[in-house]
Amino acid sequence: MSVISAWHLAKRFGDLPVLADVSLTIARRDVVGLLGPSGCGKTTLLRILLGLETYDSGELSTPLHRAGYLPQDALLLPWKTVLGNAELPLQLRGVPTAERRRRVRDALPDFGLEEFASLYPHEMSGGMRQRAALLRAVLTGSEVLVLDEPFGALDTLTRHRLQDWLADLTGRLDRTVLFVTHDLEEAVVLSHRVVALSARPAVVLGEEPVDLTLAARRERLGREFLAARDRLLALLEKADA
DSSP, rough: EEEEEEEEEEETTTTTTEEEEEEEEEEOOOOEEEETTTTHHHHHHHHHHSSOOSEEEEEESSSSSTTTEOSOOOOOOSSSSSHHHTTTHHHHHTOOHHHHHHHHHHGGGTTTTTTTTTGGGGGOHHHHHHHHHHHHHTTOOOOOEEEESSSTOHHHHHEEEEHHHHHHHHHHOHHHEEEEEHHHHHHHHSSEEEEOSSSSSOOOOEEEOOOOOOOHHHHSSSHHHHHHHHHHHHHHGGOOO
């Protein structure tokens, strides 16, 4: 059963065409990466799928209004602690204070935050802020998580560590995950299926399954990993052929 389907979406901002012809289907429990060069319209497509942006032509099944969303910036409330930020979705749903704080504390270890519940955003590293924001997204209870280049602003070592952590986490969460990236390696580490987009105005160049074990995903210089990366690179290069 599909969570969302889009057919021949097109979008322009004034005289600037952003999406030319984008079709994709996301099924339940899919982990799908939208891969394409910077500025190709990936975030615009994501916003359309979330119902936050209109489109000019094409067709879209029910937008992902109930998705847990993690943008490029963690957007934590600076006056709230890790616990306070994470419990917000539960608070908005009317969950009693004691219950929502128990649920947050039970989830903290999976996010590596059990020792940092009382920290404020300015006291945390970039990686910690992103993990806290992802915890908040997970606690929305939505079956779908949408991530917009969540590690793009981090240094390489931190980004690799969080990619490995998230690959393990998504395998255990049993959720549908849709994320945007322009990083070939990140697409291989995190995706079970990759949809490759061309440069703006974006069209779908093709799709590629990524059938790797968690160990193979972490081994960025391994033969299986490099083969998957090269297949994705070949898809992206189709636009220049």
